[in-house]
Amino acid sequence: MSALLEVSGLQVAFGELRAVRGVSLTVGKGQTLAVVGESGSGKSITSLAVMGLLPAQARVVEGEISLDGVNLLDLAPEELRRLRGEELAMIFQDPLSALNPSLTVGYQIAEVFRRRRGASRAVATGRAVEAMAEVGIPDAAERAKAYPHEFSGGMRQRVMIAMALALEPRLLIADEPTTALDVTVQAQILRLLRERQRAGLAMIIISHDLGVVARTAQSVVVMYAGQAVESGTVAEVYGTPAHPYTLGLMAASPSARTGRRGIRPIDGNPPDLTALPSGCAFHPRCPFARERCRTETPALRPLPSGRTSACHFAEEVLAHDRAAGA
Amino acid sequence: MTEQPVLELVDLVAGYRTRRGVFGRRGLIRAVDGVNLTVGAGETVCLVGESGCGKSTVARSVVNLLAPVSGEVRFAGRSLASMDRRELRAMRREVQLVFQDPYASLNPRMTVRELITEAWRIHPGIVARERWDAEVAELLERVGLNPAHAARHPHQFSGGQRQRICIARALSVRPRLIVCDEAVSALDVSIQAQILALLGKLRDELGVAYLFITHDLGVVRHFADRVAVMHLGTVVETGATEQIYSSPAHPYTQALLSAAPSVDDWRDRGGEEIVLRGDVPSPARPPAGCRFHTRCWRAEQRCDTEVPALEERGVGHPVACHYASVATGLDGLGIADPAR
Numbered sequence: 001m002s003a004l005l006e007v008s009g010l011q012v013a014f015g016e017l018r019a020v021r022g023v024s025l026t027v028g029k030g031q032t033l034a035v036v037g038e039s040g041s042g043k044s045i046t047s048l049a050v051m052g053l054l055p056a057q058a059r060v061v062e063g064e065i066s067l068d069g070v071n072l073l074d075l076a077p078e079e080l081r082r083l084r085g086e087e088l089a090m091i092f093q094d095p096l097s098a099l100n101p102s103l104t105v106g107y108q109i110a111e112v113f114r115r116r117r118g119a120s121r122a123v124a125t126g127r128a129v130e131a132m133a134e135v136g137i138p139d140a141a142e143r144a145k146a147y148p149h150e151f152s153g154g155m156r157q158r159v160m161i162a163m164a165l166a167l168e169p170r171l172l173i174a175d176e177p178t179t180a181l182d183v184t185v186q187a188q189i190l191r192l193l194r195e196r197q198r199a200g201l202a203m204i205i206i207s208h209d210l211g212v213v214a215r216t217a218q219s220v221v222v223m224y225a226g227q228a229v230e231s232g233t234v235a236e237v238y239g240t241p242a243h244p245y246t247l248g249l250m251a252a253s254p255s256a257r258t259g260r261r262g263i264r265p266i267d268g269n270p271p272d273l274t275a276l277p278s279g280c281a282f283h284p285r286c287p288f289a290r291e292r293c294r295t296e297t298p299a300l301r302p303l304p305s306g307r308t309s310a311c312h313f314a315e316e317v318l319a320h321d322r323a324a325g326a
Numbered sequence: 327m328t329e330q331p332v333l334e335l336v337d338l339v340a341g342y343r344t345r346r347g348v349f350g351r352r353g354l355i356r357a358v359d360g361v362n363l364t365v366g367a368g369e370t371v372c373l374v375g376e377s378g379c380g381k382s383t384v385a386r387s388v389v390n391l392l393a394p395v396s397g398e399v400r401f402a403g404r405s406l407a408s409m410d411r412r413e414l415r416a417m418r419r420e421v422q423l424v425f426q427d428p429y430a431s432l433n434p435r436m437t438v439r440e441l442i443t444e445a446w447r448i449h450p451g452i453v454a455r456e457r458w459d460a461e462v463a464e465l466l467e468r469v470g471l472n473p474a475h476a477a478r479h480p481h482q483f484s485g486g487q488r489q490r491i492c493i494a495r496a497l498s499v500r501p502r503l504i505v506c507d508e509a510v511s512a513l514d515v516s517i518q519a520q521i522l523a524l525l526g527k528l529r530d531e532l533g534v535a536y537l538f539i540t541h542d543l544g545v546v547r548h549f550a551d552r553v554a555v556m557h558l559g560t561v562v563e564t565g566a567t568e569q570i571y572s573s574p575a576h577p578y579t580q581a582l583l584s585a586a587p588s589v590d591d592w593r594d595r596g597g598e599e600i601v602l603r604g605d606v607p608s609p610a611r612p613p614a615g616c617r618f619h620t621r622c623w624r625a626e627q628r629c630d631t632e633v634p635a636l637e638e639r640g641v642g643h644p645v646a647c648h649y650a651s652v653a654t655g656l657d658g659l660g661i662a663d664p665a666r
């Protein structure tokens with residue numbers, strides 16, 4: 001598997017606040033990677049850094065983001081702008097805020113073809129209708145004349161996907177693409193994304209929903225307090241977590257597929273990024289923590305089979321999984 | 327159930343007046359259109375369904391924020407419509423509502439102590455004044471907050487902690503029924519599990535009953551005694567939780583359950599999920615016949631015109647579908663393979 005995108009040691013700060021404190025991840029060509037973690041753990045900031053769309057107050061302190069061997073952080077703004085759309089594209093949780101309310105949906109999609117491909121108005125409009133039909137919008141030619149508010153949430157998200165995929169990028173970053181949608185509509189969108197995966201599209205899917213991740217990704221990165229604390233294939237990470245936080249997440253997630261079993265909360269509260277605990281940021285909530293965890297920050301280190309964990313006692317956590325019969 | 331139910335909804339119709347329509351008449355959105363539901367003492371009933379199906383409208387009717395268009399809300403056997411002001415006031419104590427957004431429901435200028443004692447000021451006689459400090463401390467302890475933080479303001483707490491404050495406030499009046507409207511939906515899974523554990527503990531220790539509204543089908547399976555599945559203002563299927571999950575009989579319930587992503591989905595499961603076509607119809611213009619027929623894959627001609635009643639149809643629990651039949655549980659409705 002050759003890497004399409006490689007992020008290594010990424011650190012992003014808002015002034016004194018380190019929102020991303022060392023994230024490394026790899027997306028293979030045509031592969032889907034998921035990023036999971038609690039609210040505020042740095043998932044969106046990481047993906048905005050990849051897109052070169054960080055808010056003005058944010059600054060990349062350290063790290064490398066390379067797409068097919070090119071470090072995106074070295075690129076001039078115009079070059080990055082060209083890559084966006086052509087190579088990289090992104091969709092967000094709230095499609096309404098990303099669409100212009102006073103322009104028809106068809107016009108907004110057509111704009112992409114006019115500006116980026118120099119297509120004539122007629123050609124661009126035709127391509128926009130095709131793009132809408134491809135993401136499963138019925139009566140696309142008719143619907144292209146409607147305004148964003150005339151679409152349901154699910155249909156708007158389809159429009160965003162059509163727009164993001166218009167220039168056939170190789171990597172799509174989807175930040176909570178279905179969080180605002182109902183289960184049945186979510187299923188439609190996830191199916192659409194799976195079709196694109198089968199056609200060779202690589203994806204990063206960001207979600208706090210472990211179920212959505214299980215249905216869409218091959219591999220997963222778990223984030224906690226701005227750091228990647230574990231990564232591996234979905235089966236490895238879900239089946240036998242190698243970090244106590246992941247273990248806690250799994251135990252805390254109620255499943256719709258198994259009968260009532262006790263769900264176990266993770267003790268304590270999510271960390272305050274302005275006052276992070278010393279050593280391992282998870283130690284105040286961690287059932288495996290010892291003295292060493294309070295003083296020594298664990299690095300993300302490789303474990304057998306290519307997975308990684310940032311826990312001093314990863315082997316012990318794995319042994320615990322096996323003992324629990326996971 | 328021999329004991330008197332805490333809550334009964336009888337043919338409840340409730341909704342909202344719309345602005346003048348084309349014909350100059352004011353319309354009525356029947357957001358809840360004929361719902362029957364019972365919550366027994368100490369029982370947890372979950373209401374599930376898509377956005378806009380009327381869950382919050384049921385909640386508002388139960389706490390008397392919205393008067394029924396027709397039908398009845400009965401609390402401990404008495405219809406709210408027949409209660410005088412004093413009785414309504416007493417009732418308001420016994421039924422508490424906890425919302426999704428804890429911040430919006432907490433006055434930012436009040437301290438936690440003031441927020442909790444507020445109801446004792448309004449309803450004298452719940453707790454004697456000299457016991458207030460001790461009771462506040464006990465309540466905070468019970469919901470897992472530090473009693474020493476009683477002088478703090480809501481903004482000094484995290485989202486999960488604020489939800490605990492709301493629960494402490496609800497408990498302060500010793501309710502028999504707590505209506506939770508998406509009370510854990512905005513929380514991260516680790517905190518959500520803390521709040522669910524807390525609510526479960528209160529159920530066991532104090533015998534509180536819950537009408538629990540959520541769209542999270544995982545939460546429902548682990549928390550509910552019984553489930554009512556709502557679709558476009560009506561209940562389409564209801565029964566004991568495990569019965570609904572292991573043998574759903576309404577095509578809508580089957581679609582919901584098969585489409586709900588779950589943390590276990592990484593394990594290989596054969597079969598495809600049921601993906602519904604098209605958009606959810608508006609409750610302002612519900613389809614004739616079975617309200618689900620426009621999206622139903624099992625619909626036949628009679629569904630376009632004939633309204634199916636919610637009744638026992640040989641599957642062990644009431645279902646509102648002409649063609650109700652038990653799916654072979656979720657294993658038969660497994661999800662599509664992720665593109666591995």
Ligand SMILES: Nc1ncnc2c1ncn2[C@@H]1O[C@H](COP(=O)(O)OP(=O)(O)OP(=O)(O)O)[C@@H](O)[C@H]1O
Binds near residue numbers: 039
């Ligand atoms: N514009 C900003 N200014 C200052 N801090 C910010 C800004 N945007 C984000 N942050 C901080 O950066 C951290 C990471 O934010 P990010 O949006 O990446 O979280 P997330 O993991 O995507 O969370 P969520 O699941 O809630 O979307 C947060 O603690 C947040 O407070």
Ligand SMILES: Nc1ncnc2c1ncn2[C@@H]1O[C@H](COP(=O)(O)OP(=O)(O)OP(=O)(O)O)[C@@H](O)[C@H]1O
Binds near residue numbers: 357375377380381
């Ligand atoms: N104040 C109101 N005025 C007019 N219509 C309303 C009002 N409140 C709700 N509605 C409509 O009534 C229907 C039912 O709304 P309700 O809030 O009960 O749904 P819900 O099941 O709670 O949805 P959600 O899951 O999004 O909270 C919806 O179509 C909604 O648009």
Ligand code: SF4
Binds near residue numbers: 243245288
């Ligand atoms: S390093 Fe220590 S505190 Fe951190 S997760 Fe591992 S055992 Fe827990």
Ligand SMILES: [Mg+2]
Binds near residue numbers: 043044
């Ligand atoms: Mg985010």
Ligand SMILES: [Mg+2]
Binds near residue numbers: 381
């Ligand atoms: Mg609601």
